[in-house]
Amino acid sequence: MANVSPLNFDRFDRQIRFLGKRAQKLISTTKVLMLGTGGGNSQVSIQLACMGIGELFLVDPDRWAETDRNRVFIPREFVGKRKVSTLKKLIEEYFPDVRVDGIVTKAEYLPDEIYKEADIIVVGTDTISSRIYANRKAIIYRKPALFPYASIYSEKGKLRQFFGVLQVYIPGKTPCFECWKNFDKYRLLAESLDPKRREEFRQRYNLGDELNIPVEASVSALNYIIAGAAVWEILKIITSIDKPIPLQAYNGISRSGRLMERINLKKDPNCPACSLARRLKSNSSLPSREDLIKLGEKR
Numbered sequence: 197m198a199n200v201s202p203l204n205f206d207r208f209d210r211q212i213r214f215l216g217k218r219a220q221k222l223i224s225t226t227k228v229l230m231l232g233t234g235g236g237n238s239q240v241s242i243q244l245a246c247m248g249i250g251e252l253f254l255v256d257p258d259r260w261a262e263t264d265r266n267r268v269f270i271p272r273e274f275v276g277k278r279k280v281s282t283l284k285k286l287i288e289e290y291f292p293d294v295r296v297d298g299i300v301t302k303a304e305y306l307p308d309e310i311y312k313e314a315d316i317i318v319v320g321t322d323t324i325s326s327r328i329y330a331n332r333k334a335i336i337y338r339k340p341a342l343f344p345y346a347s348i349y350s351e352k353g354k355l356r357q358f359f360g361v362l363q364v365y366i367p368g369k370t371p372c373f374e375c376w377k378n379f380d381k382y383r384l385l386a387e388s389l390d391p392k393r394r395e396e397f398r399q400r401y402n403l404g405d406e407l408n409i410p411v412e413a414s415v416s417a418l419n420y421i422i423a424g425a426a427v428w429e430i431l432k433i434i435t436s437i438d439k440p441i442p443l444q445a446y447n448g449i450s451r452s453g454r455l456m457e458r459i460n461l462k463k464d465p466n467c468p469a470c471s472l473a474r475r476l477k478s479n480s481s482l483p484s485r486e487d488l489i490k491l492g493e494k495r
């Protein structure tokens with residue numbers, strides 16, 4: 197939990213009207229670990245800062261690119277600079293009552309202390325393997341974790357997918373990220389192989405583009421919807437104002453007119469991450485590179 201100075205209740209008046217002062221105090225003493233600070237998670241960070249979250253810990257290995265500026269509210273001079281340090285600066289300038297810290301690294305290289313100290317983890321990284329890694333850490337350290345995801349896909353000039361998913365993991369209660377088993381098996385395989393082995397696999401299994409990791413389409417309209425949904429779920433977790441939804445999806449090209457839908461998901465009794473059998477083998481709680489390759493081959 198973060199340390200805070202006396203709260204400026206005027207700043208939070210409009211949310212105290214439905215959350216109450218006690219909830220505001222809880223928000224202002226909560227520490228959120230942001231894994232990835234790209235299009236979605238930078239927005240989650242800024243919204244949480246607006247609402248007076250106690251502390252944000254930002255983790256991202258990358259720098260801003262000009263191509264990020266269609267969806268991230270950053271000035272031009274941030275391009276080429278580290279996402280972590282610039283976002284920290286931006287938030288501190290506008291919201292000095294929010295404590296911001298961070299490390300330039302990948303989720304997989306983050307010291308365990310950082311996972312342990314967090315109250316909530318938001319997993320907005322762009323590889324499946326890093327999401328699996330963070331899922332295992334959330335299980336080990338019993339931390340609520342959110343997995344926001346957005347995907348736009350078009351083929352031959354026709355929009356096929358404009359889609360977002362938000363999974364919320366509550367330790368001991370909801371299915372974990374790996375219970376869902378909705379990974380792209382080729383993507384996971386591609387991530388777990390270096391370029392040379394990727395080429396070997398391509399030839400051995402007679403694959404085409406499946407093992408390429410493409411540059412994905414992205415737009416603020418989709419990112420902000422999922423980010424907003426994530427912030428609302430975080431508020432529920434902190435304040436208990438309502439029950440979190442374990443899995444929900446947004447379909448921007450739905451013909452039914454229902455845009456946000458709850459997806460039913462059960463715990464997988466044989467889940468490689470959260471099942472009892474797996475937890476008993478505590479010394480093998482993290483996937484090795486070989487595990488990831490096997491998962492990729494199976495699915």
Ligand SMILES: [Zn+2]
Nearest residue numbers: 372375467470
């Ligand atoms: Zn699981």
